[in-house]
Amino acid sequence: MSLKSISTFLASVLLIGFTIASGIIVYYFLTNLPKVQTTEISSQASKVLSCAGDTFDVKVRNCxxxxxxxxxxxxxxxxxxxxxxxxxxxxxxxxxxxxxxxxxxxxxxxxxxxxxxxxxxxxxxxxxxxxxxxxxxxxxxxxxxxxxxxxxxxxxxxxxxxxxxxxxxxxxxxxxxxxxxxxxxxxxxxxxxxxxxxxxxxxxxxxxxxxxxxxxxxxxxxxxxxxxxxxxxxxxxxxxxxxxxxxxxxxxxxxxxxxxxxxxxxxxxxxxxxxxxxxxxxxxxxxxxxxxxxxxxxxxxxxTNKFNITIGLLNFGYADLGKSFNAIVYLKNGTILQLPLVLNRDLTKGSYLEKTLTIDGYYPSYGLVDKIMVCSNDCQGVCSEIKINNQC
CATH class of the missing domain: 2.60.120.200 (Jelly Rolls)
Structure with a gap:
């Protein structure tokens, strides 16, 4: 066997050994992660992938x-x-x-x-x-x-x-x-x-x-x-x-x-x-x-110095958007309100659900609202907004 062949053979053996060792280390690390953490990482990645680019519509009723x-x-x-x-x-x-x-x-x-x-x-x-x-x-x-x-x-x-x-x-x-x-x-x-x-x-x-x-x-x-x-x-x-x-x-x-x-x-x-x-x-x-x-x-x-906003969500996309949302209410005086919007059930593909928000300290209902943005908490980055004056 020539010196060149021996060098090539040793290099191959070392590479294989390194790869096996690395795999063992990676395998050991992954299999020893806490079960819940592994599940959360997998679930979140799956949710982001399945929701990417999805869309839904926001309606405001009785304004x-x-x-x-x-x-x-x-x-x-x-x-x-x-x-x-x-x-x-x-x-x-x-x-x-x-x-x-x-x-x-x-x-x-x-x-x-x-x-x-x-x-x-x-x-x-x-x-x-x-x-x-x-x-x-x-x-x-x-x-x-x-x-x-x-x-x-x-x-x-x-x-x-x-x-x-x-x-x-x-x-x-x-x-x-x-x-x-x-x-x-x-x-x-x-x-x-x-x-x-x-x-x-x-x-x-x-x-x-x-x-x-x-x-x-x-x-x-x-x-x-x-x-x-x-x-x-x-x-x-x-x-x-x-x-x-x-x-x-x-x-x-x-x-x-x-x-x-x-x-x-x-x-x-x-x-x-x-x-x-x-x-x-x-x-x-x-x-x-x-x-x-x-x-x-x-x-x-x-x-009462409060008002109710009835918000309707129509899911016309391809993904289930869950039932946990965040409503961001923009008032004309520059105030921004962030409110949890939790539906009674998941907003599945093709479904329409409504939820009423009660806002304290502002009056007289829709008169001071400029726009409302609603974002899904389960599908991060999936949002929709309505301009109240134009679409109410």
């Missing part, structure tokens, strides 16, 4: 309280001179003291930020405080296509707000909570006021023709330092008023005269009289008549 919003003022800023509109139409409110826009930060005499029914609110002093929304005031008879009057047209609408009187107007006086009229007194638009002439009941007025209007009042007499949820609506056949979730009165009305201007909160449309002395919070205006169920939902959500 009607977003539909038709043309104004949504949570009034939760807590500082500054603007209360922002979350309806998407940009009808932000500007704080005023008399004829002057409040400085930033607001000085004495301006509407003040206080604790509200939900979050923060605005307190009005009954002297010269108010908030303007869009084009309003004496001499303003028309506005823009984005003003509340233009967005509502002459069809049905609903106004909802929380109100806490600090003092009530006297027996020959009245305070405006909201006024959506132009510079034609009683000729167009609508208003809501605390009417001392009616022993401090809510009065809701809606114009039905030039210089003519229909009014309806609540049965409830307002007591100072108590919160009230006020809902006033026109549905095409009548004007109706609700207090604290309960229907109180209606008056027949089949037509209404509209305008194209904005609105004033806390004063007459002219911004110079009948100022409210109280706290106002959570103002909504819809371009439709809310149902009684929706009105009750808004009221009870406000009482």
């Amino acid at each position: 009607n309280l977003l539909n038709g919003l043309v104004l949504w003022l949570p009034m939760d800023e807590g500082s500054g001179t603007i209360t922002y509109d979350y309806s998407g139409y940009g009808n932000n409110g500007t704080l005023y003291n008399g004829t002057n826009i409040c400085s930033n930060p607001p000085t004495s005499g301006c509407p003040t930020w206080v604790d509200g029914k939900i979050g923060k609110a605005l307190s009005f002093d009954g002297s010269d405080d108010y908030v303007t929304i869009g084009n309003v005031g004496s001499g303003v008879t028309s506005g823009s296509s984005n003003d509340i009057g233009s967005l509502l047209g002459n069809g049905p609408f609903t106004v909802t707000l929380w109100y806490k009187p600090i003092s009530n107007p006297g027996s020959s006086d009245w305070d405006f909570l909201l006024d959506q009229r132009a510079d034609i007194n009683w000729g167009d638009g609508f208003y809501i006021l605390n009417d001392g002439r009616l022993s401090n009941k809510i009065l809701f007025g809606v114009a039905d023709s030039t210089s003519s209007e229909k009014t309806v009042n609540s049965n409830t007499q307002l007591q100072v330092n108590n919160w009230y949820h006020i809902v006033a609506l026109y549905d095409g056949s009548a004007i109706r008023i609700y207090v604290n979730g309960n229907f109180e009165n209606s008056v027949s009305q089949t037509t209404r005269r509209s305008n194209t201007v904005g609105a004033v909160i806390g004063s007459r449309y002219s911004k110079d009289q009948k100022y409210v002395n109280g706290i106002i919070d959570e103002v909504h205006i819809y371009n439709r008549a809310l149902s009684e169920d929706e009105i009750k939902q808004l009221y009870y959500n406000g009482l």
